[in-house]
Amino acid sequence: MSGTLYGLGVGPGDPDLITLKALKILERAPVIAYPAPETGDSLARSIAAPHIPNGRVEIVIRTPMVPGKFPAHDVYDRYAAEIEARLDADEDVAVLCEGDPFLYGSFMYLLSRLSAKHSVKVVPGVSSLGACAASVGVPLVSRNQVLTVLPGPLEEAELEAHIQSSPAVAIMKVGRHLRKICRVLDRLGLMEHAQYIERATMPEQRVLALRDVPRDGAPYFSMILVRHGETEAGV
Amino acid sequence: MSGTLYGLGVGPGDPDLITLKALKILERAPVIAYPAPETGDSLARSIAAPHIPNGRVEIVIRTPMVPGKFPAHDVYDRYAAEIEARLDADEDVAVLCEGDPFLYGSFMYLLSRLSAKHSVKVVPGVSSLGACAASVGVPLVSRNQVLTVLPGPLEEAELEAHIQSSPAVAIMKVGRHLRKICRVLDRLGLMEHAQYIERATMPEQRVLALRDVPRDGAPYFSMILVRHGETEAGV
Structure with missing residues (x-):
């Protein structure tokens, strides 16, 4: 017998935006795992915190966050082995994922290492x-x-080619790319159609017209939405 | 005083994929509303059914489903007026929306009519x-x-231009457009990279390689996913 590896979407920030399904799995999984920076807190864990029962084994997947680099293979090899030992002991492991696990999620690094031999x-x-x-x-x-x-x-x-060819655009992982994105939108004459959102649904949420955002930087978890096609006005 | 209009995402199909937040609002809203075809059941209501308390006022937003046409303005004018009467009577109205309310959702037709005068x-x-x-x-x-x-x-x-320029593509509202989409993917040599999903997360869910799907039609709520860029293999 082998345990099941779960990739659990915990939603964007508000703990109440977790699903009943994720909650039920959290309530019974003996082991939880979640990504975290090399030092400091895990966002995924903080979102799910009110729903994590006491006494769970917790595996903190600490990965160096180097701008422009994806995590090194050996980091995930090591965590996959640690998780696999739990699965082999017939324990289910629930991996907490910010938002949705399959929209730019790091869960794929575990999936690619464990799906051949385990139920995911x-x-x-x-x-x-x-x-x-x-x-x-x-x-x-x-x-x-x-x-x-x-x-x-x-x-x-x-960025410019894609923004130009689409009436609705969502730019994710804005972070230190804010100035570059603003340059593109300025050039396309779309600055007035752009909204900036930081830490959506969290208590610290900020929503601003992009033109009002200081260009010296944004957190990694920020987004820019641009609408420049036919909109709902008068629908 | 005026009630609040809620656009509630009820998720893609599995009733357990509703959020705690939507559940809490459903528990206390005296009026619920949901889209439905001219005759027959509402998908949004069937998804939320296990969570709808007894004794709620229900407004069924029946709209003609004419292929290629969006609903006529007067249909939504009429339902918006019916909902507005409830809001004016200080009652909250929860509108059930399949999936997410703001991803191609019909909730926008109520939003555009009611947001100027009411809390949404x-x-x-x-x-x-x-x-x-x-x-x-x-x-x-x-x-x-x-x-x-x-x-x-x-x-x-x-379709062809966008599929060609993007390594990851999701084609929604497949329905009677299946044959056309297959023609494009065949031409681009991408048929082997395409997956077909029907009624995701529902008991009747079907997941097939697109090449194995009979081309004589698909339900409206079906999707095709195409990946043809760098994938996770070996990540």
């Missing part, structure tokens, strides 16, 4: 896309429009 | 995007890739 189930979560749109109060995309989701680290020319 | 709050939900990826067991998008979300009704040339 993914529980989708509320993603930051829907959360940011809800915080702004404007649909992400409507009718038969294209929605393009862009990571902020993309090269300037690539 | 949107509760994001688990969208079909994350749900379909979870059902297939493969990330929607990873690392610094672009994700493009395309409505199936788009013209063939537009």
Whole structure:
């Protein structure tokens, strides 16, 4: 027998945006695991904190956060081995994932290492896309429009081409790419159509017109939404 | 005083994929409303059914589903007026929305009519995007890739251009557009990279390689996921 590895979407920030399904798994999994920076707290754990029962084994997946770099293979090899030992002992392991596990989530690094030999189930979560749109109060995309989701680290020319060809754009992982993104939107004449959202659905949430955001930096977990096609006005 | 209009994401299908936040609002809202076809059951209501307390006033927003047409203005004018009467009587109204209210949701038709004079709050939900990826067991998008979300009704040339320029594509509202979409993917040599998902997370869920799907039609609530960039293999 072997335990099941769960990728649990815990939602974008508000602990009440967790699903019943994730809650039920959290209540019975003997082992939980979650990503964290090399030092400091885990965002995923802090989101799920009110729902984590006492007495669970906790595996903290500490990965160096180097701008522009994805984690080294050996880091995930090591954590996958630690998790695998639990699965081999017939214990279920619930991995907490911010937002949705399969939208740019680091859960894939465990999936690729463990899915061949173990049962893996993914529980989708509320993603930051829907959360940011809800915080702004404007649909992400409507009718038969294209929605393009862009990571902020993309090269300037690539960002520009995609933004130009899509009426609805969500730019994620803004962080230190804020100035570059603003340059592109200025050039395309779209600055007035851009909204900035930081830490959506958390107590520290900030929603601003992008033109009002100081350009000296943004947290990694921030997003820019741009709508420049037909909108809902008068629908 | 006036009641609050809630747009409640109820998730993609499995009733357990509703959020705690939506549940809490459902427990106390005296009036619920939901979209439904001209005859027959409401999908949004069937998803939320186990969580709807007895004795609620229910407003069924029946709209004609004409292929290629969006609902006529007067239909939503009428339902918005009915809902507004409840808000004016200081009653909260919870509108049930499949998936996430702001990802192609019809909630925008109520929002645009009622937000000027009433308090409106949107509760994001688990969208079909994350749900379909979870059902297939493969990330929607990873690392610094672009994700493009395309409505199936788009013209063939537009679908082709967007699919070609994005390593990760989700095509929604497949329905009667299946044959056209398959033609595009065949032409681009991407048929082997496409997965088909129908009624994700519901008991009737079907997940198939797109090449194995009969091309004579699909339900409206079906999706095609295409990955043709760098994937997780060996990550």
